[in-house]
Every structure is written in structure tokens, then in C-alpha cells.
Amino acid sequence: xxxxxxxxxxxxxxxxxxxxxxTASLDAGAVDAACFHAQQAAxxxxxxxxxxxxIAFPHTHNLSKLLDACTAIDPSLGELSEIVAPLTPYAVExxxxxxxxxxxxxxxAARTAAIAVRDVIAARLT
Numbered sequence: 740x741x742x743x744x745x746x747x748x749x750x751x752x753x754x755x756x757x758x759x760x761x762t763a764s765l766d767a768g769a770v771d772a773a774c775f776h777a778q779q780a781a782x783x784x785x786x787x788x789x790x791x792x793x794i795a796f797p798h799t800h801n802l803s804k805l806l807d808a809c810t811a812i813d814p815s816l817g818e819l820s821e822i823v824a825p826l827t828p829y830a831v832e833x834x835x836x837x838x839x840x841x842x843x844x845x846x847x848a849a850r851t852a853a854i855a856v857r858d859v860i861a862a863r864l865t
Contacts, residue, residue, distance in 0.1 A: 746790045747864070754783035754857065761850055770846035771833055777849035778802070778829035781856040785809055785823075788816075788860050800830035819859055822852045
């Protein structure tokens with residue numbers, strides 16, 4: 740990455756790719772993969788907000804921790820708190836806990852959550 744703008748653009752590009760992978764996974768019936776990509780997209784959108792504000796973001800998959808850093812800059816982002824909380828387990832726990840498998844309904848909710856994060860962050864970055 741060359742500068743902050745490049746980092747923000749790169750994070751958004753990767754988040755958009757995760758949204759595409761999420762949709763393809765959901766359409767294919769791979770609900771665990773869909774949930775993973777929903778979490779990843781939300782994570783990258785939150786990190787893009789922090790990068791845009793020139794804040795070094797923590798290397799974590801915990802969306803609540805990332806959101807705390809975001810709300811320190813823009814308290815109105817607290818509206819995402821209940822939206823991102825259910826996504827965090829899809830980053831690591833879902834990948835390594837072989838008994839943890841979300842339902843199709845959970846994957847659809849994860850998709851809705853990831854899109855909500857995208858929309859809220861996009862509105863703050865314009």
C-alpha cells in the first residue's frame with residue numbers, strides 16, 4: 740500500500756470480494772462459508788473506516804472491538820453494535836469448531852448484517 744487512501748481502497752475492494760463470495764456461497768448452500776465471508780466483509784469495512792481516519796486498527800477478528808475503536812471517533816456508529824456482535828464467531832470459531840454449523844436463516848441474517856455494515860460505513864466515508 741502506498742498511502743492511507745490506497746489502504747482504504749484495498750480494504751473496501753477486499754470487503755466487496757467477500758460480499759460476492761458470501762452471496763455465491765449462500766446460493767450454493769454453503770452456509771458456513773457464507774457466514775465466514777459476511778464476518779470478513781464487516782471486519783474489512785470497519786477497518787476501512789479506521790484507516791480512513793488514520794487510526795491504526797488492531798489485528799483482531801472481534802468486530803465489537805473494532806466497532807469500539809470506530810465509535811471512539813464517531814459515536815453514531817454504535818448503531819451497529821447489535822448488528823456486528825453475532826458475526827464475530829464466524830471468523831474463527833466457525834472455521835475450527837466442527838460442531839458449530841449455522842442454519843440457512845443464520846446465514847441470511849449474516850448477509851443482511853454485512854450489507855448493513857457496508858451501507859453505514861459507506862455513508863461515513865463519502
